[in-house]
Amino acid sequence: MKTLQPAPRFDEDTCPWSLIDDERLVRQVTEEAGRIALSYFARDVKVWEKSPNNPVCEADFAVDEFLRTTLMQNRTGYGWLSEETEDQPERLRCGRLWIVDPIDGTRSFLEGGDNWGISVALVQDQKPVVAAFYAPVKNAFYFARAGKGATRNGQPIQISGSIDLCSARMMGDPDAFKASKYWPTPWPPSMYAEQANSIALRLCQVADGQFDCCVTLRPKNDWDVAAADLIVREAGGLVTTGRECELVFNRRKPLHEHIVASTPGLITPIMDRVEPALEAWHKRLNTGIAPTAP
Template sequence: MSNAAPFDEDSCPWDLTEEANLVQHVTEEAGRIALSYFVRGDIHQWDKSPDNPVSEADMAVDEFLRTTLMQNRPGYGWLSEETEDQPERLRCGRLWIVDPIDGTRDFLAGGENWGISVALVQDQKPVIAAFYAPVKNAFYFAQRGKGATLNGKPIAVSCNATLDEARMMGDPEAFKHTSPFWPVPWPEGMHTEQANSIALRICQIADGQFDCCVTLRPKNDWDVAAADLILEEAGGLLTTGDQDRLLFNRKKPLHAHIIASCPNLIPSIMDRVTPALEKWRNRNK
């Protein structure tokens, strides 16, 4: 849990409308910076850890976001994939959570499934969120209580109520009907496809292109903070595999697993996720 005192909005000089304007402007500019590297090509890259690439573009976007947002909002906390974590953020009622380029692997491969993720979190919940995928010309935005948009137009999750007709955003190999990982198999007819960026996957559920996303691999705050609010404001739901809502700005900013879906599919998804998690947790007992 966070040690932060509840945020005092009355003493804050910036209301959420001002925060929304700042986030939209800064995220758009960050997208232009990332796109300039993408178009140029020949980007210097290295591995932060095995099979975990980062590039000069990630670092340039991170520097721009950190400098601009923190100069405009002194006293706010900061958490980014590409910045060393500082414990001071835990005492902040409001903080920025960003992923300078979510989907770096696809970015470096010349693909389109990557973007910039920016969230303003207040009292452990996102209140402003943007995700911008420049190559796809897709700018997702949400403000708590005011809905979600794609390129300025309102979006909503699908009304699909059956997994047999569902469009799952995930690794097709992981959801094969014959996979031994799932005690209760997924339907053979379920359509499944992959995108490198987890935030983009969730946003494409928010706009109804897909119906659900299940990943039992851990995800960090910066992976999902913005997408969490965008999906919620579009009428969807993001939880852990145990159906707990996500809290951000904790000491360890990590979520063990992620379930994102339109509401109608949640029961059928959990019919498969719950026994799979039980099997996984009991494997060494």
């Protein structure tokens, strides 16, 4: 079996495109991708299931084709990873890589809701350096470049700065946080929770201070969180796994076991609940009786 060697560290001096050039391109293509998605929105589109309870529609593929064609034609030598494109191992040799979710939140899209958007990230040396998430129905365009802060519709954003979990606003399934079977250490009953279909949108709403934190113990792929990871961090927040490890992108298996996004002041009380939950989860998993993760 052929083994691909890890990509050498990206040499910006020899690249014909600066991050400023890439920033301009990402803004343009993400806005246009939003217009394409809206042309299918609230219409009778073709829908099928990639796997049980995992719908996809023709809009996903139309947006994916536009992004892949436009980005790859304009950036020769960059890699590509998308939810709707067959993964190619050659991406592991690329110092710069596009990571795309053409429509994150397809279920909401199909239901005529507003909790969906287009996620585009440029990853360099396994870290996002340019990122956009566009939720057209919400009229919310989030953007970040490494070291330059984050914006929504061109205005700077920052996390809430909350330090009290009892009054925190959690982006996640309210019923899951009340279920004692998941959490050996319970969440405060006064904590507010709200769900959104798109994980990227959930994280962006932490970045702009609408919510204070987001926790999911379900695995997420690179394309789910690459753009939002940078947007949250550039807004002053933290994004980690449930083990407090930073997210690393463009690995052979582009999957993250769990996601925690938060204001720094809430990370300790959140982990006081997440870490025991993960330990209990793995114990139950070993006995074959683990329930679905929240």
